[in-house]
Structures are given as structure tokens and as C-alpha cells.
Amino acid sequence: MKRLVFEALGEESLVTQLARRLEPVVGRPVSGTEAAALLLQGSVFRAKKRWKDGGPPGPGAGFEVFWPDLPVTEFTLDPARVTWQDEHLVIVDKPAGVNTGPSPFSDIDCLTWGVQKLLGPGFPIHAIHRLDRDTQGLVFFAKHKAAELALHALFRDRGVRKLYHALTPPGAFPGERPPQRVYRWRDTLDWRGKVQTAATTAVFQGIDNQSRGVWAVLPHTGRPHQIRRHFARYLVPLWGDRAYAPGVYGPEDVLGLACVAYRFRHPVTGERVSVARSLDFMEPSGG
Numbered sequence: 001m002k003r004l005v006f007e008a009l010g011e012e013s014l015v016t017q018l019a020r021r022l023e024p025v026v027g028r029p030v031s032g033t034e035a036a037a038l039l040l041q042g043s044v045f046r047a048k049k050r051w052k053d054g055g056p057p058g059p060g061a062g063f064e065v066f067w068p069d070l071p072v073t074e075f076t077l078d079p080a081r082v083t084w085q086d087e088h089l090v091i092v093d094k095p096a097g098v099n100t101g102p103s104p105f106s107d108i109d110c111l112t113w114g115v116q117k118l119l120g121p122g123f124p125i126h127a128i129h130r131l132d133r134d135t136q137g138l139v140f141f142a143k144h145k146a147a148e149l150a151l152h153a154l155f156r157d158r159g160v161r162k163l164y165h166a167l168t169p170p171g172a173f174p175g176e177r178p179p180q181r182v183y184r185w186r187d188t189l190d191w192r193g194k195v196q197t198a199a200t201t202a203v204f205q206g207i208d209n210q211s212r213g214v215w216a217v218l219p220h221t222g223r224p225h226q227i228r229r230h231f232a233r234y235l236v237p238l239w240g241d242r243a244y245a246p247g248v249y250g251p252e253d254v255l256g257l258a259c260v261a262y263r264f265r266h267p268v269t270g271e272r273v274s275v276a277r278s279l280d281f282m283e284p285s286g287g
Helices: 012-026 032-040 111-117 143-156 227-234
Strands: 002-006 045-046 063-067 081-087 089-094 136-142 160-168 182-191 194-208 213-219 259-266 270-278
Touching: 002 012, 002 270, 012 032, 081 270, 089 111, 111 136, 136 143, 160 227, 182 227, 194 227, 213 227
Parallel strands: 136 259
Antiparallel strands: 002 063, 045 063, 081 089, 089 136, 160 213, 160 259, 182 194, 194 213, 259 270
16 A cells, blocks of 8 residues: 655645545555545545545545555345344445455445445434454444444443354364363453453364364454454364464465354343344355
8 A cells, every 4th residue: 555645735635636646655656446445435635534535625634545455345234134223223244355444545334334335314323343354244234323332332342242153163172072062261462552451252063074074163352353363372273374374275265254243232122132134144245
């Protein structure tokens, strides 16, 4: 990813200025169409807010532009991935290979964009938590501000029970089975300089039709890459985990980790809710 920061001329089209300014950064001529696409996909910022107007910008703060290494494709959510919803909340099934929320170089290629586009402007949705890009499974969104605040409190107070399914590679254990059926891991994990306590329970379930180990996993805390790091640290990296088993897997190998079920008391109505995903565990990335 390449980055450009510049002060714009107030009276000239921003598309024209972007094309001219980006040429030395990218190392080749940049067309007006490419510059306009950067604006539409959310790669241009002014005063730390995305700027999508290609006309003359007028006076004001300078611009920050991100040029992604790979083309950005708008994400469209299949309605079949809406697993549960009411007027307050919606739970959707995220494919592997899709970010939950926007990145610096785009806000149109993520799950949040797909959910908003599917529900329409009547529901200004808010993502309550995230799954890793490579992890598939269920993600909560709030449909209004009061629900967002209530859901944040529910997650903060650990009022949501989560179940994941995980896969370990064939041949990871002698006789295809781990030494123990149940593992309980509690330690600290450092993520970008922040050290936090993390606790996970993993229960061995058996072997799938590709000789991979199948696990039910209960994360008692919600730290970044918690399950992936605990398996890599104490047992074996998960199937398809290119981050913690570098050089072993290729881009065609889907990470063997999915958030498959939630149990919680509805933060607005007070009902007890149980939600489980209905899609196959292993699926192609981005599907």
C-alpha cells in the first residue's frame, strides 16, 4: 500500500489533482477513472474523514490518500447469510477472506458495507465486534444507537456465550488424537503493545473426512487472534493458518476457524436468544 499526503488547490477538480499527484507515488500515469475510483471506494481522507467528492474541494485541511496494492472489489452480502434479526439487531454469517469493518484503503469491500447496503439507509448499522479477516462465522450488528450501546455493554459484561469450531491439520497428533480431550488455557497475550489476560477452553470432537481434528472452542475473553494464538502456542497451529504456520499453507487453504453459535439475553427485550449458523463450516474465501 502506498500513501500520499498533500495540500489541494481549492478551485481545481480533486480527481484531476489526485491523478497528477499520484503519478510519482505510483510510478506510472494515473487516469481520472482510477482517481475517481479511489474516492468512491473510500481511499481518500480529509481531516481524518473519508472524502468522496471529486469536485473542487475548496479551502480546508489537506488530503491523505491510500493506494492499495490490490484492486478493491465492492462486497455484496448474500441475503441467505442473514442468520437472525429483529428491529434492534441483526446477526450475519461472515465469509472467510472479508474484513468485518473498513480499512484505510476502502470502506466498500467489508462486511459492514454489505450489511448496510442490504438493509438500506433506514437502519444505520453499527458493528459491535469483529472477526479476523480469515475467520468465518457469526457477527452482531445493531440497527440503531440504543441497541448499539446495549450490545456493547452486553459484550463488555461477558453476557454473550460464544462457540467456535476449529480444525487442526491431519497427522498433528500420534494416532490422530491429541493427548487430552479438553484443554483450558489462561495466559496473557500482547497485541500491538497492549498486554491482556486471555482464556480459552478447547474440546476435541473427533476427525473429519479429511483426517483433520475437529474442536469445539469456548473463548472466555475476546482478544485479537486469541484462539489462533492459543492453539499455536500450546498445541498446533490451526489448519490453513498462514500467520502462525508460515510457509505451510497457500491462499487456497481456508482457515479452519468459524464462530458458529451465540447464546445471550436480548439487551433490549430481555428474551433469551440462541443463534447457530446453518452454512457449511469450510467454504471458499469471500463466498
